[in-house]
Amino acid sequence: MPRLECTVNGERRRADVEARLTLADFLREHCALTGTHLGCEHGVCGACTVLVDGEAVRACLMFAVQAGGASITTIEGLGGPDGALSAVQEAFRAEHGLQCGFCTPGFVVSVTALLRESPSPSESEIRDALSGNLCRCTGYQGIIRAVQAAARA
Amino acid sequence: MKPAPFSYHAPATIADVCELLAEHGDDAKVLAGGQSLVPMLALRLTQFAHLVDVNRVESLAGVTREDGVLVVGAGTRQRVMERDAGVATAVPLLARATPFIGHFQIRNRGTVGGSLAHADPASEYPAVACALGAEMELAGRGGSRRRVAADDFFVGTWTTAAEPHELLVAARFPVWPGPCGFAIEELARRHGDFALAGVACAVGEDRAGLALFGVGSTPVRVGAAESAIVAGASEADVAELAVRELEPPSDVHASRATRTRVARHLVARAVARAREEAHAAA
Amino acid sequence: MSGTSAAGRFVGQSVKRREDPRLLTGHGRYVDDVMLPGMLHCAFVRSDVARGRIVACDVDAARALDGVVAVLTADDLNAHAGVMQPTMLMAMDGAPLRPLAARDVRFVGEPIVLVVAESRYVAEDAAELVAVEIEPEPAVIDPERALEPDAPLVHPERASNVGAEMAFPIAPELQACLDGDAVHVVTRRFVQHRHTPVPMEARGVVAAYEPTSGELHAWMSTQNPHEAKQAIARVAGVPSHLVRVESHDVGGGFGQKFFTGREELTVALAARRLGRALKWIEDRRENLIASNHARADIADCTFAMDADGRLLGSYIDHLEDSGSFPVGATGGAGALVGMLFTGPYKCPLASMRTRSVFTNTCGRGAYRGPWLFETVAREQMVDAAARAIGVDPLLWRRRNVVPTAELPYTMPTGLPLEMVSPSETLEQAVAMIGYDAFRAEQARTFAGEGRLLGIGIGLYVEPSTGMMDPMGTENAVVRVNPNGQVTVALGTGSHGQGIETTMAQVVAEELGIDIDDVTVVQGDTAVTAYGRGTGGSGTAVIAGNSCRLACAEVRAKAIEIAAHLMEAAPDDLDIVAGQIAVRGTPARAMAWAEVARVAYLETARLPEGMTIGLEATATFKAPGFSWSNACHVCTVEVDRATGVVQILRYVVSEDCGKMINPMIVEGQIAGGVVQGIGGTLYEHFVYDDDGNPLTTTFMDYLLPTTAEVPTIEYGHVETPSPTPGGHKGMGEGGAIGSPPAVFNAVADALALVGATIDRTPLGPDAILGALAARDS
Numbered sequence A: 001m002p003r004l005e006c007t008v009n010g011e012r013r014r015a016d017v018e019a020r021l022t023l024a025d026f027l028r029e030h031c032a033l034t035g036t037h038l039g040c041e042h043g044v045c046g047a048c049t050v051l052v053d054g055e056a057v058r059a060c061l062m063f064a065v066q067a068g069g070a071s072i073t074t075i076e077g078l079g080g081p082d083g084a085l086s087a088v089q090e091a092f093r094a095e096h097g098l099q100c101g102f103c104t105p106g107f108v109v110s111v112t113a114l115l116r117e118s119p120s121p122s123e124s125e126i127r128d129a130l131s132g133n134l135c136r137c138t139g140y141q142g143i144i145r146a147v148q149a150a151a152r153a
Numbered sequence B: 001m002k003p004a005p006f007s008y009h010a011p012a013t014i015a016d017v018c019e020l021l022a023e024h025g026d027d028a029k030v031l032a033g034g035q036s037l038v039p040m041l042a043l044r045l046t047q048f049a050h051l052v053d054v055n056r057v058e059s060l061a062g063v064t065r066e067d068g069v070l071v072v073g074a075g076t077r078q079r080v081m082e083r084d085a086g087v088a089t090a091v092p093l094l095a096r097a098t099p100f101i102g103h104f105q106i107r108n109r110g111t112v113g114g115s116l117a118h119a120d121p122a123s124e125y126p127a128v129a130c131a132l133g134a135e136m137e138l139a140g141r142g143g144s145r146r147r148v149a150a151d152d153f154f155v156g157t158w159t160t161a162a163e164p165h166e167l168l169v170a171a172r173f174p175v176w177p178g179p180c181g182f183a184i185e186e187l188a189r190r191h192g193d194f195a196l197a198g199v200a201c202a203v204g205e206d207r208a209g210l211a212l213f214g215v216g217s218t219p220v221r222v223g224a225a226e227s228a229i230v231a232g233a234s235e236a237d238v239a240e241l242a243v244r245e246l247e248p249p250s251d252v253h254a255s256r257a258t259r260t261r262v263a264r265h266l267v268a269r270a271v272a273r274a275r276e277e278a279h280a281a282a
Numbered sequence C: 001m002s003g004t005s006a007a008g009r010f011v012g013q014s015v016k017r018r019e020d021p022r023l024l025t026g027h028g029r030y031v032d033d034v035m036l037p038g039m040l041h042c043a044f045v046r047s048d049v050a051r052g053r054i055v056a057c058d059v060d061a062a063r064a065l066d067g068v069v070a071v072l073t074a075d076d077l078n079a080h081a082g083v084m085q086p087t088m089l090m091a092m093d094g095a096p097l098r099p100l101a102a103r104d105v106r107f108v109g110e111p112i113v114l115v116v117a118e119s120r121y122v123a124e125d126a127a128e129l130v131a132v133e134i135e136p137e138p139a140v141i142d143p144e145r146a147l148e149p150d151a152p153l154v155h156p157e158r159a160s161n162v163g164a165e166m167a168f169p170i171a172p173e174l175q176a177c178l179d180g181d182a183v184h185v186v187t188r189r190f191v192q193h194r195h196t197p198v199p200m201e202a203r204g205v206v207a208a209y210e211p212t213s214g215e216l217h218a219w220m221s222t223q224n225p226h227e228a229k230q231a232i233a234r235v236a237g238v239p240s241h242l243v244r245v246e247s248h249d250v251g252g253g254f255g256q257k258f259f260t261g262r263e264e265l266t267v268a269l270a271a272r273r274l275g276r277a278l279k280w281i282e283d284r285r286e287n288l289i290a291s292n293h294a295r296a297d298i299a300d301c302t303f304a305m306d307a308d309g310r311l312l313g314s315y316i317d318h319l320e321d322s323g324s325f326p327v328g329a330t331g332g333a334g335a336l337v338g339m340l341f342t343g344p345y346k347c348p349l350a351s352m353r354t355r356s357v358f359t360n361t362c363g364r365g366a367y368r369g370p371w372l373f374e375t376v377a378r379e380q381m382v383d384a385a386a387r388a389i390g391v392d393p394l395l396w397r398r399r400n401v402v403p404t405a406e407l408p409y410t411m412p413t414g415l416p417l418e419m420v421s422p423s424e425t426l427e428q429a430v431a432m433i434g435y436d437a438f439r440a441e442q443a444r445t446f447a448g449e450g451r452l453l454g455i456g457i458g459l460y461v462e463p464s465t466g467m468m469d470p471m472g473t474e475n476a477v478v479r480v481n482p483n484g485q486v487t488v489a490l491g492t493g494s495h496g497q498g499i500e501t502t503m504a505q506v507v508a509e510e511l512g513i514d515i516d517d518v519t520v521v522q523g524d525t526a527v528t529a530y531g532r533g534t535g536g537s538g539t540a541v542i543a544g545n546s547c548r549l550a551c552a553e554v555r556a557k558a559i560e561i562a563a564h565l566m567e568a569a570p571d572d573l574d575i576v577a578g579q580i581a582v583r584g585t586p587a588r589a590m591a592w593a594e595v596a597r598v599a600y601l602e603t604a605r606l607p608e609g610m611t612i613g614l615e616a617t618a619t620f621k622a623p624g625f626s627w628s629n630a631c632h633v634c635t636v637e638v639d640r641a642t643g644v645v646q647i648l649r650y651v652v653s654e655d656c657g658k659m660i661n662p663m664i665v666e667g668q669i670a671g672g673v674v675q676g677i678g679g680t681l682y683e684h685f686v687y688d689d690d691g692n693p694l695t696t697t698f699m700d701y702l703l704p705t706t707a708e709v710p711t712i713e714y715g716h717v718e719t720p721s722p723t724p725g726g727h728k729g730m731g732e733g734g735a736i737g738s739p740p741a742v743f744n745a746v747a748d749a750l751a752l753v754g755a756t757i758d759r760t761p762l763g764p765d766a767i768l769g770a771l772a773a774r775d776s
Helices: A023-030 A087-094 A104-117 A123-132 A141-152 B014-027 B037-042 B078-083 B085-090 B092-100 B104-109 B112-118 B124-132 B223-230 B235-243 B256-281 C020-024 C060-064 C074-080 C120-129 C143-147 C172-181 C225-236 C262-274 C284-290 C330-340 C373-388 C393-400 C422-433 C435-449 C499-511 C539-566 C592-601 C662-681 C733-751 C764-775
Strands: A003-008 A011-016 A049-052 A055-058 A071-073 B007-009 B028-031 B050-053 B063-066 B069-073 B135-139 B145-149 B154-156 B167-174 B181-188 B195-204 B207-213 C040-046 C052-058 C068-072 C111-117 C131-136 C162-167 C184-192 C204-210 C215-220 C243-246 C277-281 C297-305 C311-321 C349-357 C452-464 C473-480 C486-490 C518-521 C573-576 C579-582 C585-591 C615-621 C626-638 C645-655 C712-717
Touching: A011 A023, A023 A049, A049 A104, A055 A104, A055 B104, A087 A104, A087 A141, A087 C020, A104 A123, A104 A141, A104 B104, A104 C020, A123 A141, A123 B104, A141 C662, B014 B028, B014 B050, B014 B135, B014 B167, B028 B037, B063 B085, B069 B085, B069 B112, B078 B092, B078 B104, B078 B112, B085 B092, B092 B124, B092 B181, B092 B195, B112 B124, B112 B167, B124 B167, B124 B181, B124 B195, B124 B207, B181 B256, B195 B256, B207 B223, B207 B235, B207 B256, B223 B235, B223 B256, B235 B256, B256 C764, C040 C120, C040 C262, C040 C284, C052 C111, C060 C068, C060 C120, C068 C120, C068 C262, C074 C262, C111 C120, C111 C262, C143 C311, C143 C349, C162 C330, C172 C184, C172 C297, C172 C311, C172 C349, C184 C373, C204 C225, C204 C262, C215 C225, C215 C262, C225 C243, C225 C262, C262 C277, C297 C373, C311 C330, C311 C373, C330 C349, C330 C373, C330 C452, C373 C393, C373 C452, C373 C733, C393 C422, C393 C452, C422 C435, C422 C452, C422 C626, C422 C645, C422 C712, C435 C452, C452 C733, C473 C499, C473 C539, C486 C499, C486 C539, C499 C518, C499 C539, C539 C573, C539 C579, C539 C585, C539 C592, C539 C615, C579 C592, C585 C592, C626 C733, C645 C662, C645 C733, C662 C712, C662 C733, C733 C764
Parallel strands: A003 A071, B007 B050, B028 B050, C040 C277, C215 C243, C311 C349, C486 C518, C645 C712
Antiparallel strands: A003 A011, A049 A055, A049 A071, B063 B069, B069 B167, B135 B145, B135 B167, B181 B195, B195 B207, C040 C111, C052 C131, C068 C111, C162 C349, C184 C297, C204 C215, C204 C277, C297 C311, C452 C626, C473 C486, C473 C615, C573 C579, C579 C585, C626 C645
């Protein structure tokens, strides 16, 4: 079994994993970080989005072994130490950008990456950028407002 | 939805990749961005005993400018195409086509070479390559290299002219000289979906490239339509020529009739926009 | 009665949700997050044939695979299973449901074999090694085909493919109307296609059976933990007091998780038989293919009208495709379709027939407003009828809607309509969108540029709270802890509605304490009393009022204690901001926490004869009917060249009585509206003629994204409900008004060029087809 060494939310991780174990399953089962969710396992819904070396990727479409040497950030790694919410997380809360919460980690990670790259996106840029994340509860209304609020913060 | 087991290889050089592909033949598959391959593995629509991960081959990624050609390493991420100013200037069609590909998370991992080698008939890069007259560079056993014109490279749905032991190492896009205009148009059911019909159009001095996608098993070039553009025919006439012999597929997303009708509309739009840009550049 | 009532300290405020901090930081607890030591993983082998005989099933190779613990077939499980129908429908003569297919299969996706292994990866490897041989037989896929006398029987145990049928007689006066006595008689057929709820979290269960204690402990993604407990107990053969079901965070349900699914029950039974902890997490392909579908309906509608388009009589003949194994009250939804068909309009005479047929497809289940086809068919019929007689659809509605002054109004099918505001929401919505200005713009752009703009209305009334026991009741326990903080235990099953927040708002308001001192507990059958789960637009009304009733008791007792301790009269005391004080004399006050401590820990100081403790349990039973209503108005542009529909603006004017949390109300509406948009323009579950599903992944089953949806605009009207809090149910409404509003807007645009539509979805094929049909 291939050996994997990587950093997850700042912590070094080492494991022998089957090659076919997805990065998402590695995070959920080996790292006990269940905040990364599996909504489709075929790369469409975006619920599994994590940051790999700072870039938003679908964790269900990477094998854990491919992440050797990489620095991974999951939803659990975005807030402050005592459960303090990041600006993006606060904005989602203020604008009711979540209901059941299942798609939320993928959105928060994607929005965090988006705003780092593009701090003041227009509404249509927001809609385009987030079209790769599916939500079934909110109708996206609160989500778009949350991104706009976070951009202003 | 978990993939079947496979042996995993992560070689560091192109030569090592080709060795592995030669050794395992049809039992091996190149893993680049994984954005197309991994879903198919997860759905168990396909399986391979060996996956050869090329993400560690540093020489495979990178964009260089040679005389009149933009050489895009096959391992270059799609995001580079939409961010790099050099690409936007040298081969505008590449830069403009890229935002249509899926979503930014996909483009962070997906590679230019991966998209070309996957050869989905509804994807943008193969059509761009055909419209511009690009060449694919393939590496084989023992350091051999060969080039294949884009028109000859895309053979059928998910099928290219690459041999099982060959690796696509670069795509070479000619930089069109003189006043030129470029346009890409596509219709998808939703933002980021595969095109129901699409057009990549390039208009230059006494030359034109027109490749349709989503309407056949490969990108479709119609020489008569390209000649008509050069001859100054109306957009409507060009569009009529372009779709006259089309036999697009029918599926749950769009019928043959819809695809043909939309393709005609998009050709006219693309030609008009490319001409306008070319005219403005003159 | 427009405008909304003043907000209290908490009720009526858009309080931020308690649920959010854990959900935003990845600390939610969904069923797949449950990991028990020694837990095994399940995968099903499913039929790839819609109808056929199982001639062979070889599991030897699967059993021999390393890491496989058991491979179970119908022979291993079926004989041990109790009745699998939902508890309240146990006696229903429905489709014969069994854990695993035994001798035959009745839809593609039907489970045949259950594999249990050390990981889902290995379980899927083993599933591939199971060799099932099925001899295909002709399948019935089209619901109208299912009615034909020579159609194959989906369930050979039954005499026909008709699962349920109900018809009202047609009074002679109505028959005369429909036959031509009326000036205008318009008949149209409308078809709504099959689609499916698609919660972002698919179904799942962890079931752990401990043989020595005989206890079965399950975690499930469910809207209804108590129903799950009853069903598991029955199916697995475990006494229900030894079954515990927990459900913490649930990633959406929309009705698909209201009753307990076949696979969950089968896994629980398997856990019982094996004496192990088993986990089954449905993957997306399974969820699309084999989790309950919805919305496959056909209706032939007739309106008889006078010269001005006023309704004289109506008739609807409804056919519902219930698939092979429908779940829940879906046969009953047909009856509601017929009974609600005239909706908010005055209509003296009406009749109906509804039939529900079996087909060899995935079974039908509840999906956000399971009866909503009555609004789809009616509102689309309204526009078609109006257009046919040359009346603007808004004018038609104004002429026919029941005016407020004429409420209560008894619908022609006997349902009593009252305390609703359809005419007010209609006027508010059209004012917000600027109906007349839009008509002018529509004419201008068509004449000047040939572009097709359209406007559509969806007006409805919705009976909320559910009329069936036990859906009409809920139990709340309000328990004040010795330190004064309050725990509320409810039999609800929140899956996005923010119940931990809204019910805390109600309790804090009623008790006069701070919302941060109230915690809501739900989703654990060991801790909460039997409840109705969450669904059917009932929580605000039913759970909310149960909380109110329990709070009233607790409040009265607390005041009595305080009065006794302060030597004051109970009538002179108020509770404000956690202080129980003598009115007018703020210095004479006691902290709520102090009263609680006395109640538990200084019981000698209590009034003579008073029981110790400070808690109450109350049950609220909803009145037979409480109605919500809304008006949706939508404007679109239809692209003549590509067939693409773009939504320009979307307005909802809704009346759900008094709102507990306006932010949450609007969120619920928004979700429903976008599901309606998705269902009308993008989502389509497709079978080929042999019953093979063609839309089995998110690449083919298309959900709307941020790029396809408009910004929704809201208006609120507030009529009270006949319940203590004045609330009405509203969780489903957004999904009810949207499909016809979007359809009507597209139809309105196409009417500019004489093209017509009568079915959904409205993708490019449908639009271009309609335009081409007009040309030929």
